[in-house]
Amino acid sequence: MDFGNFGVVNFTKQAKSVAFVDYLAEGKLMGTVCKKCGKKYFPPRMDCAQCLDSEVEWFEINSKGKLITHSTVNFGPSGFEEVQPYTLGIVEFPEGVRVLAKISKKIDPATIKAGMELRPVPQKLNEERLTYEFEV
Amino acid sequence: MKEDVAVIGVGQTNFTRDCGMSVRELCFEAYKDAAQGLNLDPKDVDASIIASAPEYDKQRTPAALVSEYLGFSPSPTFYLETVCSSGTTGVRVGYSLIKSGLHDIVVMVGFQKMSELDSRIAAQVMGRGDDTMFSSPFGTTMPGGHALYAQAHMDAFGTSEEQMAKIRVKNSFYGSQNPKANYKKRLDLESCMNADLVCTPLKKFDCCANCDGASAVILASADKARKYTDKPIWIMGTGMATSELNWSSRASLTNFDSVRNAAKSAYEMAGVGPEDINVAEVHDCFTISEILAYEDLGFAKTGEGGKLIDEEATYHTGRIPVNVDGGLLSKGHPIGGTGGSQVRTIVQQLREECGDSQVKDAKIGLVQNVGGVGTYANVIIFGRD
Ligand SMILES: [Zn+2]
Numbered sequence: 001m002d003f004g005n006f007g008v009v010n011f012t013k014q015a016k017s018v019a020f021v022d023y024l025a026e027g028k029l030m031g032t033v034c035k036k037c038g039k040k041y042f043p044p045r046m047d048c049a050q051c052l053d054s055e056v057e058w059f060e061i062n063s064k065g066k067l068i069t070h071s072t073v074n075f076g077p078s079g080f081e082e083v084q085p086y087t088l089g090i091v092e093f094p095e096g097v098r099v100l101a102k103i104s105k106k107i108d109p110a111t112i113k114a115g116m117e118l119r120p121v122p123q124k125l126n127e128e129r130l131t132y133e134f135e136v
Numbered sequence: 137m138k139e140d141v142a143v144i145g146v147g148q149t150n151f152t153r154d155c156g157m158s159v160r161e162l163c164f165e166a167y168k169d170a171a172q173g174l175n176l177d178p179k180d181v182d183a184s185i186i187a188s189a190p191e192y193d194k195q196r197t198p199a200a201l202v203s204e205y206l207g208f209s210p211s212p213t214f215y216l217e218t219v220c221s222s223g224t225t226g227v228r229v230g231y232s233l234i235k236s237g238l239h240d241i242v243v244m245v246g247f248q249k250m251s252e253l254d255s256r257i258a259a260q261v262m263g264r265g266d267d268t269m270f271s272s273p274f275g276t277t278m279p280g281g282h283a284l285y286a287q288a289h290m291d292a293f294g295t296s297e298e299q300m301a302k303i304r305v306k307n308s309f310y311g312s313q314n315p316k317a318n319y320k321k322r323l324d325l326e327s328c329m330n331a332d333l334v335c336t337p338l339k340k341f342d343c344c345a346n347c348d349g350a351s352a353v354i355l356a357s358a359d360k361a362r363k364y365t366d367k368p369i370w371i372m373g374t375g376m377a378t379s380e381l382n383w384s385s386r387a388s389l390t391n392f393d394s395v396r397n398a399a400k401s402a403y404e405m406a407g408v409g410p411e412d413i414n415v416a417e418v419h420d421c422f423t424i425s426e427i428l429a430y431e432d433l434g435f436a437k438t439g440e441g442g443k444l445i446d447e448e449a450t451y452h453t454g455r456i457p458v459n460v461d462g463g464l465l466s467k468g469h470p471i472g473g474t475g476g477s478q479v480r481t482i483v484q485q486l487r488e489e490c491g492d493s494q495v496k497d498a499k500i501g502l503v504q505n506v507g508g509v510g511t512y513a514n515v516i517i518f519g520r521d
Binding site: 003006007008009010011012015042043068069070071072073074075076077078079080081083084086088090097098099100101102113114131 | 256257259260263264267268269270271272273274275276277279280283284285286287288291332333334335336337338382383384385389
């Protein structure tokens, strides 16, 4: 996998954090934690700005979090013609990180509201592309 | 009042779709408007700062091109970018070049030509102002980012779609009086409330439209300022701050911490508070952005921004007039051209040149210009003699 396999569109190919995409292929959404100071990062990063250190470990985000905010986008950028409308949400997880992703179309948009419990579910978009979305 | 650095000239082009001009010609129109009546030889300009967002143009390194076209060569020129707040970042850096003693006269020209891009490509270009590795893969857009803040503000404080619509009703009223505005139609509450949804909860008239335009601000040291004009407008304070680019990394999704930090610095430097501001230009790229600005600048308490528009306190006859030139919503928002246009309106207000929308006895004015979804923030406070 290279990083470009992540998402409906992507603008990055090479990244030290490419394991993020490999983990998605295994069905896991992962963040990183700095081995030195213990700071948790999502989006994952291989470098801790506090310690100027690049020793990190991966941790899985697999519990239920609380939806902080959401919006249904009716006009997406190029590359999203076929998937619009789609609903974006930011969810706060007990692991101590916030995550932005699409909210599953299985959830009736009328029932989406702040505070509802959602969990991240890694998905295959097609043979090559991976993503994750929020489900109940 | 501190009299270190003054604005001696402000100008802008019409903000419009399909302007029929190239970038260099747009910049010329804006600078000509700013230099009107100053009798300023282009060789007296010590340095120029060219501000815009680079993703819209094919011209690489436009600073030298604009400098050449305006006759500033061989004086130093350079390009500055903080997306939608590039223009005021240019004014801030121009201030520091003069205050440091390095230069006496500095010109900032900001521009953007947006209407040559198709709207879906434009949405992608602008969406890349979010984290391209971890957010763009989900189809984030600039309206979408502001919609996330709008929804969070509604859920936290009960801010309503009607209050957001009232912002557009006000700004369209002033846009209809501004000959340089892109959108000159007056809108009523009903048409704003019934407009199509762009991204929930934001509807068509909650959003500004892409357009072409340029603006220019001429800055001078105190000695030089008095030589060129008898109405210098002084920079009393400038504050700038930044928030995380990735929205999910931010502590708050109901206010812009960048704006709060920039405002704190600007108020401290100017030695004034929000209660001292007579007229303000704020970055209303979306209606929710103006409500957030009311709170982040201290014109209203946190959560009570919507009340300010309910009370019509931000009309030109109200307690704290805001965006009485149509704002970004109706005047238009040509990214790099926007900040200079906001400065222009405040300078004209302090010079009492604003006709029907003139705020009475305006002595201190404020500009708040934001880049991205609250990513960069500039707050600049201006005063007159
Ligand atoms: Zn660390």
